[in-house]
Amino acid sequence: MGGREAQMARITEGSVTHAATRALHFRNARLLGGSFYSRGSRSQLLMQRPPRGPRFVEEKIESAALVGTPIGSIFFGHYLMDDSATTLLAQEFGPVYRARNKLMESWTHANSYRRLMDLEVPELPDTYLSEAWLFEDLGMNAHRRQRMKQVRARLAGLPADQSGHRVFIIRGSFGQNLRILENEAALAEALSQRGFTIVNPMQESTAEIIRKIAGASLVVSVEGSALTHAYLTMQEGAR
Helix, strand or coil: CCHHHHHHHHHCCCCCCCCCCEEEEEEEEEEECCEEEECCEEEECCCCCCCCCCCCCCEEEEEEEECCCHHHHHCHHHHHHHHHHHHHHHCCCCCEEEECCHHHHHCCCHHHHHHHCCCCCCEECCEEEEEEEEEECCCCCHHHHHHHHHHHHCCCCCCCCCCCCEEEECCCCCCCCCCCCCCHHHHHHHHHHCCCEEECCCCCCHHHHHHHHCCCCEEECCCCHHHHHHHHHCCCCCC
């Protein structure tokens, strides 16, 4: 995306300007079907089509700091890393909520991670909001980097089997976009024989995953949300 010039800028070590984080304040707003409405404007919090017609709203709250993005509503990794970092920011502005998302019901580890990080966020159905805050929090600026470090720090100190070890995370058929390795089982066996710890998120609890990955110096896996398990718990400077 963005052409050759934009791609070259991403892969070189030149200076990069990151977008600022912004908090946006609204009054007399509505949250409808995962979309936020206020005075003729609309913002999507979920990756789903907005309502086609008027909807009666029964719920009403005075103040809310809303967290969530369309990409975070369908990808476990963005929800767990990006939305958690934004939640730390949102807590400074009011009670934090997110739009009701049925897709998350299939995410085995999302709620347990949020409990361990003390970052649980209640869901809202269609709701009238007297006052609301939204956040533009995509740029990897200094403030956001600090909050992402805080997210990792909230899991630091949990029980771990070892430190400085190497890990292979099985992806299998897990994830929105299938990236299946035909020889994944053989690869896992070969790496196990070389001393790698094998982690299978589809079969293990959050506590088991953290115990196996925490403190790892090297993690191998297919690109995707499964790597978020490593981003949250591997040692500083790991690969």
